[in-house]
Amino acid sequence: MAEKLQDSYLAAHDQLYRTLRMRIMYGEMRPGQAITLRGVAKEFGVSVTPVREALKRLAAEGALSISVSGRFQTPALTNDRIEELAALRALIEVELATRALPRAHMALVERLQTINNAISVAVAKADAVTYIRTNLEFHRTLYLRAQAPAMLATVETVWLQMGPTMRALYGRLQRKDPPIHHRLILAALKAGDEPGLRVAVRADVTQGLRMLAR
Amino acid sequence: MAEKLQDSYLAAHDQLYRTLRMRIMYGEMRPGQAITLRGVAKEFGVSVTPVREALKRLAAEGALSISVSGRFQTPALTNDRIEELAALRALIEVELATRALPRAHMALVERLQTINNAISVAVAKADAVTYIRTNLEFHRTLYLRAQAPAMLATVETVWLQMGPTMRALYGRLQRKDPPIHHRLILAALKAGDEPGLRVAVRADVTQGLRMLAR
DNA sequence: GTGGTCCAAATGTGATCACAAATGCATATG
DNA sequence: CATATGCATTTGTGATCACATTTGGACCAC
Known part of the structure; x- marks a missing residue:
């Protein structure tokens, strides 16, 4: 072999x-x-x-x-397809975050905060590739706690399909601030606030979509 | 080529x-x-x-x-994995049904009823393969109306992963009745009842799961 | 200049082969 | 009878080749 x-x-x-x-x-x-x-x-x-x-x-x-x-x-996605993939992300990632919540201890939150700092650095440097990679690492680290490998694999496939488009979107976006929704996610994790966590994850996932629909 | x-x-x-x-x-x-x-x-x-x-x-x-x-x-799924895949089905198929609802006219409902009759025949004959195929055809026909190809492709992947296991489960199940939840789905479609449709789809998808958890 | 034609290069597809690892079964050994 | 050993077979992997189609551009006619 x-x-x-x-x-x-x-x-x-x-x-x-x-x-x-x-x-x-x-x-x-x-x-x-x-x-x-x-x-x-x-x-x-x-x-x-x-x-x-x-x-x-x-x-x-x-x-x-x-x-x-x-x-x-590499695929050139239509707006409809992007909306659909974002909706899929919202559906699955909200579920993954919910399943991770009861297992999310302080050590995990600290790791997420460290990753979030790396995201801020990438934003400051306008480094699109590093931004996308660390951003996805933030989400993956949280979802790994959900102990749901099939769901995680499915959502990673969605990330994969959006990869080239996210890069192109990032160029148009001109980000200046670190991700506000990640802070909301961290706060909800600390507080054990499931409704708040679901709202925060959904907002974070669909955030990039709005600037596209202009 | x-x-x-x-x-x-x-x-x-x-x-x-x-x-x-x-x-x-x-x-x-x-x-x-x-x-x-x-x-x-x-x-x-x-x-x-x-x-x-x-x-x-x-x-x-x-x-x-x-x-x-x-x-x-072919994969031999663990119970945890089956639960996860069923949860994925529930998440995505409820969304697909919801998106299909406003476009579901009478012609579609009639086609679904025809398929449902074929399901009843397969159940009566204890023909597992035909049962699985027509059952999935029922769902696929409805979801095609949602105009969401990425979601449909994702849920078909889930069906694919569950295929061999569904067959094994069917043997244990000894079905005698045509699918009750499909009638609820059809009723909700006719009435334009979105909450009822969501409940019916979720119940239909997770139905087979209960007999497994014994 | 514009549109069409032709040809060489590029490209994906499938068959075949050599190879190394795994498998399985027969045989030997205690 | 149970366990271990050895060997032939099976199996997946990767390289290479021939082939048909597509692609791209040079060239030509109008």
Whole structure:
């Protein structure tokens, strides 16, 4: 099976998948950017076989779209699709936060605050990729406490689909302030305030949507 | 690209994907059943290359699980995982039904009633596969009216993951009656009763869960 | 200049092969 | 009879090749 001795070793197609997935989810690619089998194969020094698997997998998750002739590119989402994905985020993430709440102890809140500081730094530097990555890390860290792997996987797929678009939106946004809703989330977690937490998460998730609908 | 002239032609790996996906979603395979590249390749008269793509794609969607040594098999879900997937169904399908409600005219209700009759026939014959397929067709027909393709795709992925388990559950269930909740859904659609529709959909989706938790 | 034609390069697809690891069963051993 | 050993088979992975289609642009006609 071409696997080496160490457990940490990953098959080539899996390594490719993870690397490309991060690039897409964290906004390192523009919407509509083309990807070719031989281009990726050359960049990573492998043949087209593992690249095909990685790209097909990403396409199956909606991270890439396939043209009628089989070409791969990052998706350029319509406004309707963005609204739908944001609604999905709201539905699932509110549930995940609710399930995490009874397990959210002080140590978790402190970790979230640390991540939030990193988000503020990224905002100050206008570093879009770091902003997106740390922002998603904030959410993922909270939701991991929900002990709901299927829900988390589903919402990560949604994040993946929105990656390139979020990057493009960030450029238009010109953020200057650290995320206000994250503070509301942290306050609700500390207070054990479930209704407040649900409102705060929903607001945070749908916040970026409003500036789009102008 | 090895495609023929007609638009209806599909690439081999896509044809494989759709066929296997239907087998899994509609409960034609038992939980834990093994699938091999060469076995599928031989059955369909193709090489392993397109089979690999189809199986990897199904695995990416959670329809198949991969052992540490790379073997494919249908997933055997834990009770926790089943509860989680049912909760996901409830979240998303209630939203889809709500979005479909204002567009649900009489013609749609009549189509749903026709499908419901087919479900009753399948129940009477104790035909598990037909029951699962027509039951999902009932839901899909309603949700198509919601004009929310991303949500529909997400919930179909959940159905896919539950396929083999639903079949196993059906064997234990020994259904004798046509689905009572579907009648409640139809009544709520006719009356334009959104709260009633939400309750009915949620009950229908989580119904099968209770007999599992015994 | 505009639109059409043709051809070379680029691209995805599927088959085949070599390889390494895992599997499973027969055989041996206590 | 139970357990361990060894070996042939099975299995997934990745590289390579041939092929058909698509793409892009140069070239030409009007």
